[in-house]
Amino acid sequence: MSNFDERRALEGLRKLDSQTIGSIYDQYFSEVHRYVRYRVNDDATAEDIASDVFMRLLEAVQKNQGPQTNLKGWLIATASNTVNDHLRRQYRRPIEMLSESMSDDSPSVHAEVDSREQNRTVQLAYAKLTPEQQEVLALRFGQGYSLEETAVYMKKNVNAVKALQFRALAALQRELGEVSHE
């Protein structure tokens, strides 16, 4: 992982070099998938979108429209746009049932049920936030990115991200209260 050289990766990517593309995938797929999965709350959709992000990367490179310097930034930004498109389409349809596919490595059945219930509540509340609020929470708390990194990916300044983060958390808390009363 530490051997990954982004500049060389970009050069190899432009040549559609298999080894380079494989290493880029290995380096970033999990991160992109985590971001997408945090936001869409559905395994199959998350897999499709994460996979689509990398396909788009190849197409963009072939059209000379790919990333020039920041590969990870390009991937996260593309993932964000793709998720937003997906959510827009989803908003037009009836609300789907939330995924029940949770981690199955809980220590006990009770703990797992409890954990699932809590997680489901947070996911329901999170799903009610605006796309921008969802994005800032996904980047900051899903991905663990710093304020500065988040600001770069969201194309905002740090103060704007701070304010957005505060509003997103306040909205999440509010929605959590509403969801738990439902």
Place this chain on the structure above:
Amino acid sequence: MNDLKYYEVLEKCLLDLEQGADIDTVLFRYPDLAEELRPILEASVKAKRMIVPAPSSDVVRRNRARLLQRAAEMREGKVKPVSRGVWLTSLRRVAVTLIILVLVFLSGTGLVRAASTTLPGDNLYPVKRTWEGVLVLFTFDPQAREVLEVEHENERLEELRELLAEGRSAEVDFAGYVTSQTGTEWQISGFPVVISDQTRMPDQPVGIGAAVRVRGQTQGDGIVIAERIELLPAGAILPEVEEDESGFEEENHEGQNPQIDDNSNTGSGNDTPRVEDTKTPESESEPESSGSGSSESESNEDVFNGTVDSIDEQTNIWTINGLAADVSNAEINGEPVVGSTVKMEGYYGADGKFIVKKVEFVAGGSGNENDSDSNNNNSNDDNSNDDHGDSGGGSDD
């Protein structure tokens, strides 16, 4: 505490939580904000704990293989650099274009319809004129185009009539024949037009019977102040003038035929060539006498007197009072001399040329206007009696 400082404190608290501190410990440093910050920090903990299952190794492997296969296809040129959404995008673009075109068409036709009743000076009037231009432009049949242009000229007169009736002042332009000239007050297509010092006049003198285009300004008192008078060439498109509104004495006007009228030249005293229009009523038509063999209407035959300006023996085109007259098939009685006054019988061709059936020299070739006037008195046209009631007196000076 202002918002920015509040956000700063929140960020510090979040970092502390990130380092492993619990919420109570973090809030202990900010007791005055603890109540407000607690729910926010609790939400952040929940957001961070939201379980996101990692992709299975199978998912990772499968998608990796697909990606590398895709890259290989691209390298081999099997896959064109076209995104999968291009077809959808193209279809969407076509659909949007069609919708825009339909909207433009509908709004356009609505606009044109709304503009159709406007008058000069109205906001939508330019739309009306532009639409007329477009219609003419896309009318390729010459006859249909001519009809259209006459319609538009008629519309100009109709607009002028409405403007004057309403007492509105507006810029107008219209075409027609000069039917009378009394000092600076002229009648053109039956409308009173005042010539001022500022009026731009053509180089050639404008006489009664001349086809002109007037650009000017309507006034509240029912007149048009001319800003510019242009002489129109023979064959120019002119409006149809209704008899009762034109001030013409003749009857049986038709199409674009110039209506030439002698309105007695009262007070004009100038060298304006005066033309007597003895537009023949139907009783004077001589359909059997046509020798031209033309298919053009001969039921609207005209008889008028005029002065011969020029004679072209090669083309058989004479110029009478500025009008081109084709004497190719004419019966000519007398010796053709420039300056002489002739009585001509014939009709107007589609090209505006007067097709002469019969020429009669009613006076010697003096070329003198006075002779012309005196000859006018010789006209045997009953309809011209009123017109010439004072012409003799005015012409003997």
